[in-house]
Amino acid sequence: MGILWIKFSKKLDFVTDxxxxxxxKFRDFFAPGWIDKNRSRIDELKLMLRAFNRSPLGVFGFIxxxxxxxxxxxxPMIAPEPYWELFRYxxxxxxxxxxxxxxxxxxxxxxxSIMLWGARVSLVIGLLVVALGxxxxxxxxxxxxxxxxxxxxxxxxxVDIFYAxxxxxxxxxxxxxLPTTISSFLYKxxxxxxxxxxxFGIRLYDSGNLGPMLAVILAMVIVWWPGxxxxxxAVALSEKEKVYVEDAKALGLxxxxxxxxxxxxxxxxxxxxxxxxxxxxxxxxxxALSFLGLGAQPPIAEIGRLxxxxxxxxxxxxxxxxxxxxxxxxxxxxxxLLGDVLRDVLDPRTRRSIEFGLxxxxxxxxxxxxxxxxxxxxxGFIYIVLVPVDVPGAFLMSGPLIIAxxxxxxxxxxxxxxxxxxxxxxxxxxxxxxxxxxxxxxLPGAFNGFLITLAGLIxxxxxxxxxxxxxxxx
Amino acid sequence: xxxxEIILSIRDLYVNFYTYxxxxxxxNGVNLDIYKGEVFGLVGETGCGKSVTxxxxxxxxxxxxxxxxxxxxYKRNSEYVDLLKLPEDEIRKIRGDEISYIFQDPxxxxxxxxTSGYQIAETMVVHDRAEWNEAWKKAVELLKETLIxxxxxxxxxxxxxxxxxxxxRIVISIALSNDPKLLIxxxxxxxxxxxxxxxxxxxxxxxxxxxxxxxxxxxxxMGLIAEMTDRVGVMYAGNLVEIAPVDEIxxxxxxxxxxxxxxxxxxxxxxxxxxxxxxxxxxxxIYPPSGCRFHPRCPFAMPICxxxxxxxxxxxxxxxxxxxxxxxxxxxxxxx
Numbered sequence: 129m130g131i132l133w134i135k136f137s138k139k140l141d142f143v144t145d146x147x148x149x150x151x152x153k154f155r156d157f158f159a160p161g162w163i164d165k166n167r168s169r170i171d172e173l174k175l176m177l178r179a180f181n182r183s184p185l186g187v188f189g190f191i192x193x194x195x196x197x198x199x200x201x202x203x204p205m206i207a208p209e210p211y212w213e214l215f216r217y218x219x220x221x222x223x224x225x226x227x228x229x230x231x232x233x234x235x236x237x238x239x240x241s242i243m244l245w246g247a248r249v250s251l252v253i254g255l256l257v258v259a260l261g262x263x264x265x266x267x268x269x270x271x272x273x274x275x276x277x278x279x280x281x282x283x284x285x286x287v288d289i290f291y292a293x294x295x296x297x298x299x300x301x302x303x304x305x306l307p308t309t310i311s312s313f314l315y316k317x318x319x320x321x322x323x324x325x326x327x328f329g330i331r332l333y334d335s336g337n338l339g340p341m342l343a344v345i346l347a348m349v350i351v352w353w354p355g356x357x358x359x360x361x362a363v364a365l366s367e368k369e370k371v372y373v374e375d376a377k378a379l380g381l382x383x384x385x386x387x388x389x390x391x392x393x394x395x396x397x398x399x400x401x402x403x404x405x406x407x408x409x410x411x412x413x414x415x416a417l418s419f420l421g422l423g424a425q426p427p428i429a430e431i432g433r434l435x436x437x438x439x440x441x442x443x444x445x446x447x448x449x450x451x452x453x454x455x456x457x458x459x460x461x462x463x464x465l466l467g468d469v470l471r472d473v474l475d476p477r478t479r480r481s482i483e484f485g486l487x488x489x490x491x492x493x494x495x496x497x498x499x500x501x502x503x504x505x506x507x508g509f510i511y512i513v514l515v516p517v518d519v520p521g522a523f524l525m526s527g528p529l530i531i532a533x534x535x536x537x538x539x540x541x542x543x544x545x546x547x548x549x550x551x552x553x554x555x556x557x558x559x560x561x562x563x564x565x566x567x568x569x570x571l572p573g574a575f576n577g578f579l580i581t582l583a584g585l586i587x588x589x590x591x592x593x594x595x596x597x598x599x600x601x602x
Numbered sequence: 603x604x605x606x607e608i609i610l611s612i613r614d615l616y617v618n619f620y621t622y623x624x625x626x627x628x629x630n631g632v633n634l635d636i637y638k639g640e641v642f643g644l645v646g647e648t649g650c651g652k653s654v655t656x657x658x659x660x661x662x663x664x665x666x667x668x669x670x671x672x673x674x675x676y677k678r679n680s681e682y683v684d685l686l687k688l689p690e691d692e693i694r695k696i697r698g699d700e701i702s703y704i705f706q707d708p709x710x711x712x713x714x715x716x717t718s719g720y721q722i723a724e725t726m727v728v729h730d731r732a733e734w735n736e737a738w739k740k741a742v743e744l745l746k747e748t749l750i751x752x753x754x755x756x757x758x759x760x761x762x763x764x765x766x767x768x769x770x771r772i773v774i775s776i777a778l779s780n781d782p783k784l785l786i787x788x789x790x791x792x793x794x795x796x797x798x799x800x801x802x803x804x805x806x807x808x809x810x811x812x813x814x815x816x817x818x819x820x821x822x823x824m825g826l827i828a829e830m831t832d833r834v835g836v837m838y839a840g841n842l843v844e845i846a847p848v849d850e851i852x853x854x855x856x857x858x859x860x861x862x863x864x865x866x867x868x869x870x871x872x873x874x875x876x877x878x879x880x881x882x883x884x885x886x887x888i889y890p891p892s893g894c895r896f897h898p899r900c901p902f903a904m905p906i907c908x909x910x911x912x913x914x915x916x917x918x919x920x921x922x923x924x925x926x927x928x929x930x931x932x933x934x935x936x937x938x
Contacts, residue, residue, distance in 0.1 A: 165758055166758070167758060168717070168758055168759055168760055168763060172760075276665065277665070370710055371705055371707050371710040371711040372710060372711050372712055372713045372714075374662070374664075374705065374711075375703070375705055375711045375712075375773075375776075376713070377662060377697070378660065378662055378697055378698060378702070378703040378705075379697060379698030379702065379703075379724075379725050379728070379776065380694045380695060380696070380697035380698035380699055380725075380728060380729060381694075381698075381724075381728055382694060382728075385728070390713050390715075393715045394713070394714070394715055
C-alpha cells in the first residue's frame with residue numbers, strides 16, 4: 129500500500145505542478161511579469177500541494193469534498209425527478225425498485241433525486257453559516273486580543289454568555305422564534321426572495337420555507353461565532369507578542385493595519401483548518417436540527433429530515449435511514465480528513481518535515497504487514513458501512529464504533545474519542561448522538577466490523593514498530 | 603559639546619511596570635541629551651532599563667508598563683515637542699519615519715508572510731513617502747546600499763529564504779527607508795554571528811556618516827561601544843549613572859559600577875589571570891535599594907549612599923556622574 133501510494137503520489141505531483149503552472153500562466157497573462165515577481169510563492173505553492181499529495185487520507189478527503197461540491201452545485205440540475213411531486217410512487221420502496229437506485233422515500237418520491245436536491249441545501253447552509261459566523265468571530269477575537277484590557281473583558285464575557293446557553297437549545301429557540309419575522313421581511317423584498325430560492329435550488333412557490341431555513345442558519349451563526357472568537361483570541365494573543373508585530377508598531381503602522389494585514393494573515397492557516405473541520409460539523413448540526421423538525425418543511429428536500437422521516441420504519445426499512453445517514457457521514461468524514469491534513473500542510477514547519485525524498489526501494493517485510501493492515505482496515509470499514517443486511521443495526525460506521533467504545537470505556541469516554549489518531553473520524557461521529565438514541569440495540573453484528581478494524585489498526589502499529597526497528601538497524 | 607544641536611532630550615523619565623508581584627520601578631529619573639549626528643551608546647546589564655528607555659521615546663512600552671512622569675523633547679521642524687504629550691496619531695507619524703528602530707532578533711522581526719521588498723516598501727507607503735511602484739524601486743536601491751548581493755531578486759524573497767545576517771540587513775533597510783533623523787538600534791547584532799556583526803556595524807557606521815543620522819546604540823558589548831560611539835551612557839538598575847565621551851569612559855571611568863563593568867570585560871591587549879565580577883546581584887526593582895541603587899554592591903559605599911540619592915555632577919565638560927564619592931570632591935574643590 130505504502131509503495132503503491134508513493135508511485136501514485138508522484139503522478140499526482142506531476143498533475144499538481146502542472147495545475148500551479150497553468151494558474152501562474154493565467155495570472156501572468158493578465159499581469160505580465162507576475163511569474164517573475166512571485167517565483168518564491170509559486171514554488172511554495174507547489175511544495176504545499178506535493179506535501180498534500182503525500183497523504184492518502186487527505187487526497188481521499190479532498191475527493192469526497194469535491195464530490196460533495198459537485199453534487200451540491202449540479203445536484204438540482206441532474207436530479208432526474210422534481211422534489212415537489214409527492215406520492216408519485218408507492219412509499220418507502222427498497223433500493224432498486226423499478227429502476228430507482230435508492231428506492232423511494234416517505235412521500236413516495238425517488239430518493240436519489242431527493243438526495244441530489246438536498247445536497248444543494250446542505251452545501252448552501254454550511255457555507256452561509258461559515259460566511260456569516262466566521263468573519264464575526266474573527267473580527268471580535270482579533271479586537272479582543274489586540275486591545276486587551278476592558279475591551280477584551282467585555283467581548284469575552286459576551287462570549288461566555290453565549291457559551292453558557294446550551295448550543296442546541298439556543299439554536300432551537302432561535303429557529304422557533306425567527307421564521308415569521310424573516311418571512312415577512314422577505315415578502316417585502318422580492319429580489320432577496322428570488323436570490324435565496326435560486327441559491328437553495330427550490331421553487332419560488334416554496335419561498336414560504338425560506339423563513340425557517342434562514343432562521344436555522346442565523347441560529348447556527350449565533351451558536352457558532354463564539355467558538356471562533358475564543359480560538360482567534362487565543363492564537364492572536366501569542367501572535368501579538370511576536371517581534372514583527374512590535375516592529376510594525378515601531379514603524380508607525382496603525383492598529384487596523386497591524387491587525388488585518390499582519391496578524392490575521394499569519395493566522396489564516398489555523399482559520400482555514402478550523403473552518404474546514406467545522407463545515408462537516410455544521411452540516412451535521414443542521415441535519416440534527418431538521419431531524420428535530422426545525423428548518424425547512426416538506427416538500428423541501430432535506431437530508432436530516434429524510435433520516436427523521438425514515439426512523440419510524442426502522443429497522444425493517446433500514447435504507448431510509450442508512451442512505452441519507454451515510455451521505456452525511458461521508459461529508460463529515462471528508463471535511464475532517466481534509467482539515468486534518470491541511471493542518472500539517474499549511475504550517476511551513478510541519479510542511480518541511482514531510483518527507484519528499486521518497487525513493488524506490490525493495491519491498492520489506494513490514495510493507496507486506498502494512499498491506500494486510502490496510503486491507504483489514506478497509507475491510508472492516510466496508511463490513512460496517514456496506515454490509516448491513518445481516519447486521520441489522522450497522523447503519524453507520526459511527527454507531528457501532530461509538531457504542532463499542534463506550535461499552536469498553538464507560539459513558540464519559542466520548543471526550544476521549546477525540547484524542548485518538550483515528551479520533552478525527554470518531555470525533556465527527558459523536559454528533560450523530562441523535563441517531564444513536566434510536567438504535568441502541570444494533571450492537572452485536574457491527575461489533576465484528578469493529579473488531580476487524582481494530583485488528584487492522586494493531587497490525588498497522590506493528591508495521592510502524594518494524595519500520596523504526598529497521599531504520600534503527602541501518 | 604554644548605555648541606551642538608540637541609535632537610532629543612529625555613528629562614526626568616520615570617517608568618513603572620505594574621505586575622502582580624508589585625510595582626517594578628524600571629526607570630528612575632533618567633536625564634539624557636542626544637546631539638544631532640552623533641552615535642550615543644547606552645550600556646548596562648540585562649534588565650537595567652536600556653531597552654525600556656529606548657522604547658519610551660516613542661511610547662512603545664507595552665502594558666502593564668506605564669510612563670509615570672518626565673518629558674521627552676524631540677526637535678521637530680526646528681521646534682521642540684514633548685513626545686509624551688503628542689496625540690496617538692502624531693506619534694504614529696513619527697514612528698518609523700523620523701524615529702525608527704532596529705530590534706535585536708532578525709529572525710522574528712520580519713513578518714514571515716510578506717516578501718522583504720513588500721515590507722520595506724510598506725513603511726514608505728504607510729508614511730506617504732511613495733506610491734507602491736516607486737517604493738518598490740526604492741527598496742531595491744536600499745538593499746543595494748545595505749550591500750545585499752543581487753537586490754533585484756532579493757526583494758522577491760521571503761524571510762525564511764534568507765540567512766540571519768541578510769535578514770538583519772533587511773531590517774536595517776526598513777529602518778532606514780524613510781531617512782530617519784534618529785535611529786534607535788536595540789542590540790542590533792546580538793543574535794548574529796561575529797563576522798556578520800562586524801560587517802553590520804561597518805555598514806551602520808558607513809550609513810551614519812553618509813546620511814548624518816543620529817544613532818542611539820543599545821548594547822552590552824563594550825567592544826562595540828569603543829568601536830562605534832561618540833558618547834556613552836552607563837545604566838544601572840534604572841538610573842543613568844555616568845555619561846561621558848567614549849575615550850574618557852575607557853581611560854578614566856569614575857562611577858564604581860562603570861569601573862566594575864570594565865574590569866569584568868576581558869581586554870585583549872593584556873594578559874589577565876582572572877576577570878573580576880561585580881559582587882552581589884542585580885537588585886529587585888520592586889523593592890529597589892534606598893539612596894543610590896548601587897550601594898549594596900559598591901566597594902566604596904558610605905553611610906550617605908544608603909540615605910540619599912546622589913546628585914548628578916559634571917566632573918569635566920560633558921562628563922557626568924551620579925555618585926557621592928565625587929560630590930565630596932566637588933565640594934572640597936569649591937571650598938579650597
